Amino acid sequence: MLIEDILGPVEGMKVLILDDFTTRMIANxxxxxxxxxxxxxASVQYVTSVPTGRRGDFSAVYFMMPTEPNIKKYIDDFSLNPCPYSKGYIFLTNTCPDSLxxxxxxxxSPVKKLKGFEELYCEYICYSENAFSLEDPSHFNLHFNPKKVHERGYLNMKIAAKLVTICVQMKHYPSQIRYFGTGCGTANNEIATHFKRSLSHFKLENSNFHWKSVNSTLLIVDRGFDTITPVIHDLTTEALARDFLGIDVEGNADQKDRRESYCPNQYVYTVKTGADSExxxxxxxxxxxxxxxSKIRFMNIKEAVNFMRSEIDALQNQEQLEHGKVKDLDLTKLNQMMKMYPEQQKKKAQIGALSYVLDATLQSFAREQIECEQTLATNCSKKPKEGRNWKLVSELLKKDAKGELNNALTIHEKIRLLILYARSKATVNGLSLRELKSRMLECDVTVEYLTIITNLCYMGVPILNQDSQWENYEDQARDWRLWPVADKDTGGKTVRPDQMPEFIKWCPTIYHLVKTMIESPKDMLDRYPLIEIRNRPVVKRKRRKKSRSKRSLRSQRTVTTAESSYKYVYDCNDYEFLEREFKSSFIVFVxxxxTYGEIKLAKILTDLYKGNQEVAVIFGSTQILNPDDFIEKLHNLNPDEPKYKGEDKQFVVAESNYYDRK
Structure with missing residues (x-):
């Protein structure tokens, strides 16, 4: 375990010093x-804090990224007179550069008190046993902004190195690399090329490394391969709760109009207690x-509510049973019951807290809104001149104006409806700028948000009929029933991978993409080119003993043995995914x-192929997105460049008085 390896060997009282990234990692x-x-x-401090007073025999454990400010922090702390700590330990998330x-x-003086120095190679955060994040929110703008093409090279190189780390931790050698070749395919190809080079470099330096599999696949795509899933409401409990309640959402404070909490992985609520209703x-x-x-996060919201009701009923029955028999118990059984009491109280508190979360989520839930999104996403209207798609949106807007929905539609939700309409078959050749602005006027969305919709062209998705991408554009598949690979166990009929209500028609593209590539590896080579890695390493039968990679402070030499210090990061609860035996793995990096709705599909796909094929499916990304995050990132993608001119030959951003004229 990561925390055990860091804090276990350090004896006595300790002070843990973390930076921003390791704080999020430990908190997760x-x-x-x-x-x-x-x-x-004794205390947990941030790396920029100043140590106050002498702490006697306390040891300082620095768990941080290998950056110049972090290394200087350790040197400055142990250069103080008197020194605040008796011993120092440094644990870095990646390789320390030679200059540092x-x-x-x-x-x-600081080196004399340094009793431990180790590079852990764990620059990512696990969100589930099948999903990880590199925690790099700035990558979206660098990847899709055409003005920052020159800045991508170094960033893509770092991402490729982190992906190699994950493959090494799993001990699965990818023999095939596939990447999304349209849209921003050049950037995806860059990451794939850097990954191949970094993997070959690691293989040369660690020729005795024990690989469990050499038949794995790495698929590199960008968010442009599916721009519908990030704006649609997913009925998975975690996705819906984080969407409606604004939990752990990046964005501006003025956008949190109906959010009661703004803490990472926490929902803050108030309860009334006592006679005075405090x-x-x-x-x-x-x-x-x-x-x-952890049990309900991947259930749909209806299943989660039923599960919590059963837990509440079981808890009430248990309390009634114990209350009735407590007088007849002897001291031994009474003692056993008292030992179980704290655990029962903890479970009771968790049930109460999650009940508030589900209740607040359901209060914001509007079936009419979900059904409208599902219809737009799956393109019910295939005739360009048929206005059925917009009729659905206008009917929803009328209900919102009359207050018939559970919650009023926010600006972001109206923009999401506009994006779905603009992507529907009713606009098969794109919208005119005049039509798009009139639709925004009907939704009561000001013109300053127009670039959110038009910026999709930077992701390879044309919106306006002026876009030059229509000639080579191929829309993503919409209906999951029409995908080429069907389930053999159901007589060729496709079935939903997850249990959802009947009115949910949309299924994220990533599920069908992975399923098709696993069952038919040679399909879709035109859109997802293949890079084969030759000279695969030999899979060794015997498992060698682990040894860590230690770096001597007396010399600049790195001592690397057969299996260096790559560590498992799945520490919490049942996270033993990397220790499970699989014949191969299919890693998808977005x-x-x-999105949170896509994370659950990795577990569903792994369970689907855990039989004869034994394929471990893992999803990873630069960050985990909420719909509001996606809208904010589109808004900030390229705000300074007015791309389109209207019918009056004026730039869009210059027409701020458009609605005033109306």
């Missing part, structure tokens, strides 16, 4: 209160430390963001 694994109790942590290593070596603030933790949340 364990709560800080549990960390303090289990590992004798030399700088640390020259600091004599309000008390409480928090629901939506991470894997909450075992009930540059630009992965």
């Amino acid at each position: 694994i364990m709560r800080m209160s549990e960390l303090s109790t289990l590992y004798n942590i 290593f030399t700088m640390l070596k020259k600091a004599r 309000k008390i603030e409480r928090r629901a933790f939506l991470d894997d430390s909450n075992f009930l949340w 540059a630009g963001g992965l």
Whole structure:
């Protein structure tokens, strides 16, 4: 376990110093209160904080990224007189550059107190046992902004190196690399090329590394391959809760009009207690430390509600049973019951917190809105001149104006409807600028948000009929029933991979894409080119003993043995995914963001192929996206360049008084 390897060998009381990235990593694994109790942590400090006073025999454990400010922080802390800590330990998330290593070596006093130095190779965060994130929100703008093409090279090289780290941790050697070749295919090809080079470099330096499989596949796509899933409401419990309640959403403070919480993986709510109805603030933790949340997070919202009702009924029955028999129990059984009491109280608190989360989610839920999105996403109207698609949107807007929906539509939700309409078959050759502005006027969306919709062209998705991409554009497949590979067990009929209500017609493209590539590897080579890696390593039968990669502070030499210090990061609860035996793996990396609704599909696909094929399906991305995040990133993609001219030959951004004239 990662935390055990860092804090376990350090004896006595400790002070844990973290930077921004490692703070998010630790918080995703364990709560800080549990960390303090289990590992004798006196305090947890941020890397920019100044140590106050002398802490006697306390040891300082620095877990941080290998950057110049972080290394200087350690040197400055241990250069103080008197020194605030007795010992120092440094754990880095990746390889320390030689320049920083030399700088640390020259600091004599801090080096004397340095008792441990290790590179852990774990620059990513796990969101589930089948999904990871590189936590790089800035990548979206760099990947799709045409003005920043010159800045992509170094970033793509870093991403490729991190993907190699993940393959090494799984010990699955990718023999095939496929990438999304349309839209921003050049950037995807760059990542694939850098990955191949980094993997070959690792193989040469670690010729004795024990690979479990050499038949794995890496698929590199960007968010442009599916721009419908990020704007649609997914009925998965986690996706819907984070969408409606604004949990862990990046964006401006003025956009949080109906969000009651703005804390990572937490939902803040208030309850009334006592006779005077005093309000008390409480928090629901939506991470894997909450075992009930880990059970319902991938259920659809209806199943989650039924599951929580059954848990509440079981808890009430247990309490009634124990209350009736407590008088007849002897001291031994009473003692056993008292030991179980804290665990029952903890479960009771979790049930109560999640009940508030589900209740707040359902209060924001409007079936009419979901059905309208589903119809637009699956293109019910295939005739360009038929106005049925917009009629559905206008009917929804009328209900919103009359207050018939559970919650009023926000600006972002109206923009999402406009994007879905613009992507529908009713606009098979694109919209005119005049029509798009009139649709925005009907939705009561100001012209300043126009670039959110038109910026989709930078992702390879044309919207206006002026776009030059229509000639070579191929729309993504919409109906999941029409995909070429059908389930053999159902007589050739396709079935939904997840259990959803009947009115849910849309299924994310990533599911069909992976399923098609696993069952028919030679399909879609025109859109997803193939790079084969030759000279595969030999799979060795015997498992060799692990040894860590240690770096000597007396010399600049790195001592690397057969299996270097790559570590498993799946620490919390049941995260033993990388230790499970699979014949191969299919890793999908989405540059630009992965949605919460797509994360659950990795587990569904793994369960689907865990029989004879034994394929482990893992989804990864530069970050995990909410719909609001996606809208904000589109808005900020290229705000300074007016791309389109209207019928009056004036740029769109210059027509701020358009609605005033109306």
